[in-house]
Amino acid sequence: MKYMLLVCGDDTADASGAPPVEPWVDELGAGGVRLHGHRLAAPSGAVTVRVRGGEVLRTDGPFAETKEYVAGFDVLECDTLEQAVEAAAEHPVATFGAMEVRPFWPMSDEEDxxxxxxxxxxxxxxxxxxxxxxxxxxxxxxxxxxxxxxxxxxxxxxxxxxxxxxxxxxxxxxxxxxxxxxxxxxxxxxxxxxxxxxxxxxxxxxxxxxxxxxxxxxxxxxxxxxxxxxxxxxxxxxxxxxxxxxx
Missing domain, CATH: 3.10.450.50 (Nuclear Transport Factor 2; Chain: A,)
Structure with a gap:
């Protein structure tokens, strides 16, 4: 089962003492748990797009005004949700931010x-x-x-x-x-x-x-x-x- 791991940072948190993420990436990648992922640019560079009444509405900035923001993502492949949660808990950002673990939508045989x-x-x-x-x-x-x-x-x-x-x-x-x-x-x-x-x-x-x-x-x-x-x-x-x- 595949899981999307949303790595949520916190503007107000002190991340100076957090360990590097590379060992986590290397360990889970070597074990076949982490399939791929990437760090995202700061939310100040985001653009939110809506279409209302046929008009495209563009807003500079993230979708929600909050101190927490999505700083990156990882795609995991685990047998159970519990295993995905354990992998998320080992991520360095979990010590000062938050990790959202969400299963991928299940595919039918035709979509496999x-x-x-x-x-x-x-x-x-x-x-x-x-x-x-x-x-x-x-x-x-x-x-x-x-x-x-x-x-x-x-x-x-x-x-x-x-x-x-x-x-x-x-x-x-x-x-x-x-x-x-x-x-x-x-x-x-x-x-x-x-x-x-x-x-x-x-x-x-x-x-x-x-x-x-x-x-x-x-x-x-x-x-x-x-x-x-x-x-x-x-x-x-x-x-x-x-x-x-x-x-």
Missing amino acids: ADTAIRALDAGLTAAVRDRDLDRLLAPYAPDVEVFHPMSGLEGSGIDAFRKAQEWWFSTVTGPVEREVLDFRLRVDESVAFSHALVRTRATLTTGEALDSTLRVSTGYRLPADRWLIVHQHTSAAFDAGIEEARS
Whole structure:
């Protein structure tokens, strides 16, 4: 379960004797409890925005006039609320400020990142099999960075990737079999990374059989309501483990 930890400072408190926060960050980060976080600028630099009657109302300063303010945030992953509270109590700011621990809104299966990204990859397999270029490109961001093992096909943007895929499809005939031998995924809120071994089998236009296994590292971003591929690096995998996986 993920928890948002709002680190609340206090203008009237003396924080001169507080210990540094770096050991807390290092310890919880190494243990996989703290996923990420960041310090925020002073509330004097905040801007509060409201829309009333179609008019945008801007107020310089924080939402609430109070001596306490949100000085930073951390995203924690804990099994229970009690564990998240224990982690918050170890934060140095807890000795002079306040720590608000709030669970993330629970996701449905459709919203689950792991489920969504694995479904995205399954869609790539189907699109490659059918050689459906439009369906293959659909989950890629317009500014995607793609590094292809064939020389000259590296490029930025969806147009460059389209040209690379068009060329590749022109070298094979009939359906293309894409088999994911190993898929490892790490998700961190709106960013995710996967590493996979992907085996591709097809018939080249020369009549020869193609059977290759490549390493594919993919970066994803969640800009709105669906995951998009923003970076992909494909390279040849040369090790004994590949042959074992393929046999």
